[in-house]
Amino acid sequence: xxxxxxxxxxxxxxxxxxxxxxxxxxxxxxxxxxxxxxxxxxxxxxxxxxxxxxxxxxxxxxxxxxxxxxxxxxxxxxxxxxxxxxxxxxxxxxxxxxxxxxxxxxxxxxxxxxxxxxxxxxxxxxxxxxxxxxxxxxxxxxxxxxxxxxxxxxxxxxxxxxxxxxxxxxxxxxxxxxxxxxxxxxxxxxxxxxxxxxxxxxxxxxxxxxxxxxxxxxxxxxxxxxxxxxxxxxxxxxxxxxxxxxxxxxxxxxxxxxxxxxxxxxxxxxxxxxxxxxxxxxxxxxxxxxxxxxxxxxxxxxxxxxxxxxxxxxxxxxxxxxxxxxxxxxxxxxxxxxxxxxxxxxxxxxxxxxxxxxxxxxxxxxxxxxxxxxxxxxxxxxxxxxxxxxxxxxxxxxxxxxxxxxxxxxxxxxxxxxxxxxxxxxxxxxxxxxxxxxxxxxxxxxxxxxxxxxxxxxxxxxxxxxxxxxxxxxxxxxxxxxxxxxxxxxxxxxxxxxxxxxxxxxxxxxxxxxxxxxxxxxxxxxxxxxxxxxxxxxxxxxxxxxxxxxxxxxxxxxxxxxxxxxxxxxxxxxxxxxxxxxxxxxxxxxxxxxxxxxxxxxxxxxxxxxxxxxxxxxxxxxxxxxxxxxxxxxxxxxxxxxxxxxxxxxxxxxxxxxxxxxxxxxxxxxxxxxxxxxxxxxxxxxxxxxxxxxxxxxxxxxxxxxxxxxxxxxxxxxxxxxxxxxxxxxxxxxxxxxxxxxxxxxxxxxxxxxxxxxxxxxxxxxxxxxxxxxxxxxxxxxxxxxxx
Numbered sequence: 144x145x146x147x148x149x150x151x152x153x154x155x156x157x158x159x160x161x162x163x164x165x166x167x168x169x170x171x172x173x174x175x176x177x178x179x180x181x182x183x184x185x186x187x188x189x190x191x192x193x194x195x196x197x198x199x200x201x202x203x204x205x206x207x208x209x210x211x212x213x214x215x216x217x218x219x220x221x222x223x224x225x226x227x228x229x230x231x232x233x234x235x236x237x238x239x240x241x242x243x244x245x246x247x248x249x250x251x252x253x254x255x256x257x258x259x260x261x262x263x264x265x266x267x268x269x270x271x272x273x274x275x276x277x278x279x280x281x282x283x284x285x286x287x288x289x290x291x292x293x294x295x296x297x298x299x300x301x302x303x304x305x306x307x308x309x310x311x312x313x314x315x316x317x318x319x320x321x322x323x324x325x326x327x328x329x330x331x332x333x334x335x336x337x338x339x340x341x342x343x344x345x346x347x348x349x350x351x352x353x354x355x356x357x358x359x360x361x362x363x364x365x366x367x368x369x370x371x372x373x374x375x376x377x378x379x380x381x382x383x384x385x386x387x388x389x390x391x392x393x394x395x396x397x398x399x400x401x402x403x404x405x406x407x408x409x410x411x412x413x414x415x416x417x418x419x420x421x422x423x424x425x426x427x428x429x430x431x432x433x434x435x436x437x438x439x440x441x442x443x444x445x446x447x448x449x450x451x452x453x454x455x456x457x458x459x460x461x462x463x464x465x466x467x468x469x470x471x472x473x474x475x476x477x478x479x480x481x482x483x484x485x486x487x488x489x490x491x492x493x494x495x496x497x498x499x500x501x502x503x504x505x506x507x508x509x510x511x512x513x514x515x516x517x518x519x520x521x522x523x524x525x526x527x528x529x530x531x532x533x534x535x536x537x538x539x540x541x542x543x544x545x546x547x548x549x550x551x552x553x554x555x556x557x558x559x560x561x562x563x564x565x566x567x568x569x570x571x572x573x574x575x576x577x578x579x580x581x582x583x584x585x586x587x588x589x590x591x592x593x594x595x596x597x598x599x600x601x602x603x604x605x606x607x608x609x610x611x612x613x614x615x616x617x618x619x620x621x622x623x624x625x626x627x628x629x630x631x632x633x634x635x636x637x638x639x640x641x642x643x644x645x646x647x648x649x650x651x652x653x654x655x656x657x658x659x660x661x662x663x664x665x666x667x668x669x670x671x672x673x674x675x676x677x678x679x680x681x682x683x684x685x686x687x688x689x690x691x692x693x694x695x696x697x698x699x700x701x702x703x704x705x706x707x708x709x710x711x712x713x714x715x716x717x718x719x720x721x722x723x724x725x726x727x728x729x730x731x732x733x734x735x736x737x738x739x740x741x742x743x744x745x746x747x748x749x750x751x752x753x754x755x756x757x758x759x760x761x762x763x764x765x766x767x768x769x770x771x772x773x774x775x776x777x778x779x780x781x782x783x784x785x786x787x788x789x790x791x792x793x794x795x796x797x798x799x800x801x802x803x804x805x806x807x808x809x810x811x812x813x814x815x816x817x818x819x820x821x822x823x824x825x826x827x828x829x830x831x832x833x834x835x836x837x838x839x840x841x842x843x844x845x846x847x848x849x850x851x852x853x854x855x856x857x858x859x860x861x862x863x864x865x866x867x868x869x870x871x872x873x874x875x876x877x878x879x880x881x882x883x884x885x886x887x888x889x890x891x892x893x894x895x896x897x898x899x900x901x902x903x904x905x906x907x908x909x910x911x912x913x914x915x916x917x918x919x920x921x922x923x924x925x926x927x928x929x930x931x
Contacts, residue, residue: 181216182257182269185230187237189253193544194273195233196266196298196308198226199258201430203265219260224525225533226300228490229322230256232534233297235489236541247549255293261430263304270296270308274317294548295320297540300533302326302345302373309338320543322536323478325453326372327380330567339564341536341543342453342478343572345373345426347603349380351476351574351595352424352450353391354605361448362391362645363626365420367411367435369427370398373454377426392626392645394420399431408438416444421624424450429458436461439469448615448622451475456577457530462587471581472615476574480591481535487528491518530589539570572597576605580613629661633679636664652679655811672805674812689816690884690891700891707898711739714906721913784836791832795825806883815883834871840864859904866900 183199201221208214237252255273259266276292295318299305305324312319313336320339321329327346329335356364366381368374378396385391395418397411412435415423425432432455449470455461456475518526528534543563564570576593593607614620630636630649635658637650652658652666657675669675669682676683691697721727799822806815820826841864874893881889 182265182272183219183260184255184257184269185234186255187234187253189237189241189251191250191548192253192255192293193233193237193541194270194293194296194298195230195254195256196259196269196296196300196304197230197233197256198223198261198300199230200226200260203260203262217260217262217265219258219265224523226258228525229300229534229537231490231493232483232486232531232537233541235483235486236538238489239485240541240545246545247552250548250552252545259299259301259304261301263301263307266299266301266304267307267311270299270312270319274312274315292317294318295544297322297537297544299324301371302329302376303371305329305338306335306372309335313337318544320540322540323533326376328372328376330569332567335568339543339568341539341570342533343574344567344569345377346380347572347597348453348476348574349377349384350603351576351605352452353381353385354595354603355450355474355576355607356385356391356422358605358607359621361422361622361624363394363420363624364391364422364424364450365394365415365418366396367399367423367425367427368396369431370401371428373428374398374426377452381424381426386644392643394418394626394643399425399427399435401431403434405438408434409442411435412438412442412444415439415447416442419626421446421622422448422450424452425455426452427454429455429460432458432461436466436469440466445469446616446622448624449473451577453478453574457532457589459524462579462589464585467579467581467587468615470615471579471587472613473579474592474612475577475579476595477577477591478532478536479573479575479594480530480532481538483528483531483535483538486531486534487526490526490528493518576607578612581615630658630663631661631680632657632659632663634658634663635666636662657682671807672814685812685814687814687816688810688883690887696884696888700888700895703895704891707895707902710902714902714910715739717910717913724913727909727913788829788832791825791829795822795829798822798825809882817883817886830871830875834868837864837868837871841868859908863901863904866904867897870897870900 199222200219201223203217203219205217206215233256234254237254240246241251257266257269257273259269273293273296296308296312297320299308299321300323302324303326305319305321306326306329309319309329313334316337318337318339320341322341324340325342325345325348327344327349329338329340330344330346356362364385366378368378375398378398381393382396385393395414397414399411400407425435427435445468447469449472451473453476456477461470531538547563573594573596575591576595578590578592580588580590582588590611590613592609592611593605595603595605597603614622616622626643626646627636627639627648630647634649634651636647638644639646639648652675655675656666656668657679658666659680666679672685673682674685675681690700692701718727801818801821804817804819806817809815840860844858844861844864870893874889877889878886878893
C-alpha cells in the first residue's frame with residue numbers, strides 16, 4: 144500500500160497530539176453552532192478523525208437573497224448512487240482498518256463525511272469546517288467545547304473544488320488526498336504543498352489519449368472541454384502536446400457551457416457536423432455530455448468516433464438504445480479497476496437507522512424508503528461492485544493515510560522518510576482503455592480492451608487488443624480522420640497557408656531530388672553520380688555519355704578515319720612502287736614519305752620552300768639557291784620545326800596534361816565524359832604554332848601561285864592549305880561551343896577534314912598523273928631537269 148512522503152509526516156507531527164486523544168462519546172444534537180448553513184454529513188467518532196468530501200447529490204439550488212431576512216438553507220437534490228457508494232467505501236475502509244490489529248494498533252479511526260452537492264461553495268464550507276473543527280454538531284454537550292480538527296481530508300472529486308480548498312488548506316499544511324481530481328495544475332508543489340491524489344494527473348491522461356490517436360493514425364481531431372479547471376487545463380495540454388511531437392492537430396476546440404444554453408449547444412454541434420474531423424475528444428463531466436448528446440441526437444450527427452475522458456467513460460446514463468447509435472464504439476480512458484473484498488456485504492448493511500448521527504443523507508436518500516426493504520433481493524447500481532474504479536481510489540486514499548500514520552507512530556530516529564507518492568504528490572499513472580460495445584441483441588457493454596501505463600524504466604506503454612474493439616461503422620474498421628491524406632513517396636508535404644500543420648498539399652519532388660517514405664517533409668538530393676527516378680522515389684545511376692564506337696556518330700568517324708588510312712596506304716604504295724619515275728622523284732619523295740609519318744604542316748612548309756627554290760634556280764643565276772634546300776637541309780628544317788612542336792607538347796603535358804573528366808554541367812541527368820585540355824595556354828600555344836606553320840605555308844604558296852604551269856605544285860599547296868586553314872579556323876568556335884562528346888566529334892572531324900583536304904589536294908593530281916596512261920612527255924622531261 145501507499146506510504147506518505149516526508150511532507151505528510153510533517154503534517155502528522157503538527158497533529159501529534161492525536162495520539163493522546165481519548166475516545167469521545169457519540170455526537171449529540173444538544174449543542175449547535177449558530178448562524179451556519181446546514182451541511183449534510185455522516186460521522187463516526189474515533190481517536191483520529193479523517194474527513195471526506197463526496198458528491199452525494201447532482202444538483203443544488205440557492206434561495207434568492209432578499210437581505211431582509213436570514214438566508215434559507217440551500218437545497219440539494221438528485222441523489223447520486225455512485226457518490227454515496229464512494230462515501231460508504233471510505234466508511235468501509237476505516238472499519239476494516241480498525242479491525243486490523245497490525246495497522247495503527249491502539250488507535251481507532253473515525254470519520255466525518257460531507258456532501259458537496261456539486262457546488263464549490265458548499266464543498267468549501269465543508270472543508271473549512273473539517274479543518275477548523277467548527278462543525279455544526281459539537282461534542283461534550285455539557286461544555287460545548289467542540290470537536291478537534293480532522294487529521295486529513297479525502298477529497299474532493301472535482302479539480303476546481305480541490306484547487307480552491309487545497310489553496311487554503313495548504314497554508315496550514317493540512318493534507319488533502321483526492322480520489323478523482325485530475326487537473327495537472329495540482330501537481331505544482333509550490334502552490335499546493337499538501338495536496339496528494341490516488342488518481343493520475345490529466346497530463347498523463349492527455350498523453351494516453353495521444354497514444355491512442357497515434358495507434359490508429361488519427362491526426363485530425365476535435366476537442367470539447369468543460370468550462371472549468373478540469374477542461375481548460377486539458378485543452379492547454381492538448382494544444383501543446385498534440386503538435387509536432389504528438390503528430391496531430393486540433394480541428395477545433397470548443398468549451399461546453401455549464402448551463403443549459405440551447406443556442407450554444409446548437410452552435411457547438413454545428414461545428415462538429417461541418418468539420419472533416421471524424422474523431423471527437425470530450426474532456427468534460429457527465430453533466431456536460433447529457434446536454435451535448437441531446438443536441439447530437441436532434442441534429443442526427445452520426446459517423447463519429449468519440450474519445451471519452453475518465454469523467455464519463457463508465458457513465459451508464461449514456462449506454463441506452465437511444466444514444467448507442469451515436470456513442471457506440473466510444474473509446475475511453477478509465478481509472479484502473481480494483482477489487483475490494485467485503486464491500487458488497489458492507490453495502491448490504493446500509494439502513495436509515497444504521498447511523499443515528501447522520502445529518503441529511505438519510506432524509507435525502509431515504510425519502511421513499513421504509514427501512515424494511517431487502518437490498519439483496521434486487522440488483523441495483525449501488526450494489527454493483529464488479530467495476531470499482533473511483534471507489535478503489537477512495538479505498539487507496541484511506542489506506543495511504545492509515546499507513547502514513549502507522550509509519551509515524553512507529554518511526555525511529557534515522558529511519559525514513561517513507562515514500563509513497565512521487566515528488567509531485569501523484570501516484571504511478573495507469574489507465575484502462577474502455578470500449579462501448581453494442582451487442583447484436585441490443586444490450587450494451589463497456590469492455591476493457593487495453594491499458595496505458597507509465598513505468599520508471601520503459602516510459603509510457605500502450606497495450607491494446609484491437610480484435611476486441613467494436614467499431615460503430617459499416618466497415619467495422621477504424622475510421623480515417625486526417626485533414627490531408629498522406630503524401631506518397633516521391634512527394635513532400637507543403638503546408639497550406641493559414642491552416643494547421645496537418646493540412647498540407649503533396650508537392651512532387653523536383654528533378655534530382657527524391658523522397659522514399661510517406662509524408663516526407665522535404666526531398667533529399669541524389670548523390671552526384673545519381674539522378675532521381677521518374678517516380679522521384681529513389682535515385683538511379685546517371686546515364687553516361689561519350690563518343691563511342693557503337694553509336695552512329697562514332698561509327699561514321701571511325702569508318703572515315705579507316706578510309707583515310709586506307710587511302711594513305713594506297714597512295715604510299717603507289718609512290719613506293721613508282722618511286723623511280725620522274726614525277727615521284729621530282730615531287731621530293733622523301734618529304735612526301737615524311738608527310739605521312741611526321742607532321743604534315745612542317746613538311747608542307749618545307750615543300751613550299753623547295754618549290755620556290757627550284758623555281759628560282761631555274762632562272763639564270765639562281766642555281767645557288769638550291770644548295771640551301773638539299774636533302775640534308777630539308778630533313779634538318781623538318782626536324783627543327785617538329786622539335787619546336789615537341790617541346791611545346793612536352794611542356795604542356797608536364798605542367799598540366801589533358802585528362803578525362805566527368806562533366807555534370809551539360810545535363811542534370813547525364814554524366815558526360817570528356818577530355819579537358821588541362822592547360823589552356825599550352826593548348827593555345829600548340830594550336831597557334833600549327834596555325835603559324837600553316838599560315839606561312841599558305842602565304843608562300845600563295846606568292847608562288849602564278850608560277851608557270853610546270854611548277855603548279857604551288858597551286859596545289861595553296862589549295863590544300865586553304866582547306867587546312869579554313870577547317871581549323873572554323874574548328875575553334877565549333878569546339879568551344881560543342882558540349883560533351885560533340886566537342887570530341889568536332890575535333891575528330893577537323894582532323895579528318897584537314898587530312899583529307901591535304902591528301903586529295905596534294906596527292907590526288909599526282910596519283911592521277913601516275914596512274915592514268917596519257918602522254919606526259921613534256922612533264923616528265925621537266926621533272927628530269929628539276930631532279931638533275
